[in-house]
Amino acid sequence: MKQVWGVMKIRTLLLLINCVQLDLVSGSWNRKGGLAENVINYFKEHKRAVTNFIAEGTKHFEEEPRDEKNILPEYDFIIVGAGSAGCVLANRLSEFPHWNVLLIEAGGKENYVMDIPLLVTPLQVSEANWKYKLEPSENVCLGMKGRQCLLPRGKVMGGSSTINFMIYTRGNRHDYNLWEKLGNPGWGYEDVLPYFLKLENITIPDLRRDTKYHSTRGELPVSYAPYHTPLADAFLEAGRAMGYRTVDYNGETQVGFSYLQASMKNGTRWSASRAFLHPIKNRKNLHIKKWSLVTNILIERDTKTAYGVEFFSGKRKYVVRARKEVIVSAGAINSPKLLMLSGIGPVEHLSELDIPLLQDLKVGYNLMDHIGLMTITFVLNQSVALRERDVMKDKAFMEYMSYHTGPLTVPGCMDGIAFYDSENPYDTEGDPDIELLLSAGSIASETNAHKILGVREDIYERFYKPIEKFHTWTALPIILRPKSRGRVFLKSRNAFEKPRIYFDFFQESADMDKLLLGVKKVLELGRTQAFQKYGTRLHDIPIPGCEHSEFGSDDYWRCVLRHYAFPIWHLSGTCKMGPASDRDAVVDSRLRVHGIKRLRVIDSSIIPILPAAHTNAPTMMIAEKGADYIKEDWRLDKF
Known part of the structure; x- marks a missing residue:
């Protein structure tokens, strides 16, 4: 216990030193009024905040499931990956004490500082991220370094739920009914809704009463952030002025405007690991192996039966x-x-790498993602947005550490969300194809945000630097039903080498047309009185690379989209679910790999068509449903 407290005190000290912007290299440690005296005074002045932070950090440290040193030679189930799906599966399968479960994760443990909602962006360059990139393109990501968009993926307990923006959305009923129509029985909306309810613990008072669409029984807390900027209220007001309702988008209908429902509790991130693994850390039949990379699934060639794994x-x-x-x-x-x-994949690709083929399937195809734009920037004449220079000061950190309130509880600056059906704009029961995601800041608001997001330095200097001192906001238009598809390839037979990821997300011109509609909705939003009362004006410096087009024209925005649109990090579809008659399918409707016994894929890669949702909640739902399939197939009742 003493060692734990020592570690947490050191971490807290380092964080507080950063908070008050004390300079370790200034040589001022022993001078009167220098670093040592400042730190001592700081601890005295903010005793409550420091005590709370150390206590909560210590609790988080103690609840983190341990890394198992003594691995058994055999388990009933081996789960590869402790992300959003793997954490749910490990919980549900280890409910049965006579089943031994091994959960293997390539990354390490969470850090309590990672759970501060506003501090999302720096996680994208931490060791908790696989740091994948798209292959260079001549058609998209032209304004990014190396013409490559970044694809953050969680390499940590909790997976991407530990580094994402915590946005909790389920999708529209039409999404899942389409999954079922594609030949996947049991995946219609009425079939999957109970699994969303099973994992959810809604803490929003007005929504707790809606027992048809919300639940208080699950492990995953869902809430609004305790703090909203005035821009969030302006966003809802603007929506009403544009003819839309304020809506519970995880309720009966989805079209409309809302505050964000987020996977957080008491103003703090709640990852899949915290929700599903921390409470069961003492289960004897669940072993967790961290910092371990699975390199091969062991499959009997004659019977095509999976019987284990190799990992380092x-x-x-x-x-x-x-x-x-x-x-x-x-x-x-x-x-x-x-x-x-x-050995499971496209025969041509595997033969190129001399990998013996076990089953010829379209593995790696059908890569999908929602595509958005964060470049439409509005400048304000009032101090109502979030800027790093303001929120990283003493007061905001003390408020967060003491009470879990204040601007640090806003999930990565994201403060509002809207869903729009461009085909039937005012149909309240519509099928949304565009999302608007309000950011109470912009790339200019945060030091080094452009570097973390991959924007070129010269572009930042010309476009963003002139507005650094201002309060700014943006809203990301996002297309929810993309037609373009990408693909994941192996680079070599070396399991430690990153794969190649190709995705021209404007391969289908309809996707650019749809996102251009989204751009126009954001511009309309900025013209409403709700935002104009804060002096909102569009930042009108032509963005580098697009100066040749008339500013504000369709050609101008199409150019901007080719340069600065990016995947929203909802990667899905590469092990597509579908019947054996579907030549693109990799798993069946019970998530079993076609042609291979005792092997399943249960995560976002099985999604056949992207839902109109941020994919963390759907991935957890898939795991809940997959766990029930496993129980049924091994003759155990659901519960």
Whole structure:
């Protein structure tokens, strides 16, 4: 216990030093009024905040499931990946004490500082991220470094739920009814809704009464952020002025405007690990192996039956057998990568790399993502947005540490959300194809945000730097039903090498047309009285690379889209769910890999068509449903 407190005190000290912007290299440690005296005074002045932070950080540290040192030679189930799906599966399968479960994660433990909602952007360059990139393109991401958009993926307990923006959305009923129509029985909206309810613990008072569409029984807390900027209220007001309702988008209908429902509790991020693993850390039949990369699924060639995995932890190689099943929950990039390394994938691609073929399937195809734009920037003449220079000061940190309130509880600056059906704009029961995501800031608001997001330095200097001192906001238009598809390839047979990821997300011109509609909705939003009362004006410096087009014209915005649109990090579809008659399908409706026994894929990679949702909640739902399939197939009742 003393060691834990010591570690947390050191971490807290370092954080507080950063908060008050004390300079360790100034040589002022021993001078009167220098660093030592400042730190001592700081602790005295903010005793409550420091005590709370240390206590909560210590609790988080103690509740983190331990890294198992003594791995058994055999388990009933082996789960690859402790992300949003893997955490749910590990919880549900280990409910049965006679089932032994091994959960393997390539990353390490969470850090309590990672759970401060506003501090999302720096996580994208931390060791908790796989740091994937799209391959260079001549058609998209032209304004990014190396013409490559970044694809953050969580490499940490909790996976991407530990580094994402915490936005909790389920999608529209039409999404899941379409999954069922594509040949996937049991995946219609009425079938999946109970699984969303099973995992949810809604803490928003007005929504707790809606027992048809919300639940208070689950492990995942869902709430509004305790703090909203005035821009969030302006966003809802603007929506009403534009003819839309304020809506519970996880309720009966989705079209309309809302504050964000987020996977947070008491103003703090609540990852899949915190929700589903921390409460069961003492289950004897669940072993967790961190910092471990699975390199191969062991499959009997004659019977095509999976029977275990190989993985490396440090420099040591482990071989572990599975009595019942191997479950791949490594995400939309790493799940297809692992299948292909194990001989399951497109025959032409595997033969190029001399990987012996076990099953010819379209693994790695059908890569999907929602596409958005964060470049439409509005400048304000009032101090109502979020800027790093303001919120990183003493007061905001003390408020957060003491009470879990204040601007640090806003999930990555995201303060409002709207869903829009461009085909039937005022149909309240419509099928949304565009999302507007309000950011109470912009790339100019945060030091080094452009570097973290991959925007070129010269573009920042010319376009963003002139407005650094101002309060700014943006709203991201996002297309929810993209037609374009990408693909994940292996680079080599080396499991430690990153795959190649190709995705021309404007390959289908309809996607650019749809996103251009979204751009126009954002511009309309900025013209409403709700935003004009804060002096909102569009930042009208032509963005570099698009000066040749008339500013504000369709051609100008199409140019901007080719340069600065980017995937929203909802990667899906690369192990598509579908019947055997679907030549593109990799798993069946019970998430079993076609042609291979005792092997399933359960994560976002099985999604056949993207739902109109940020994919964290749908991925957890898929895991809940997959766990029930496993229980049924091994003759255990659902509960």
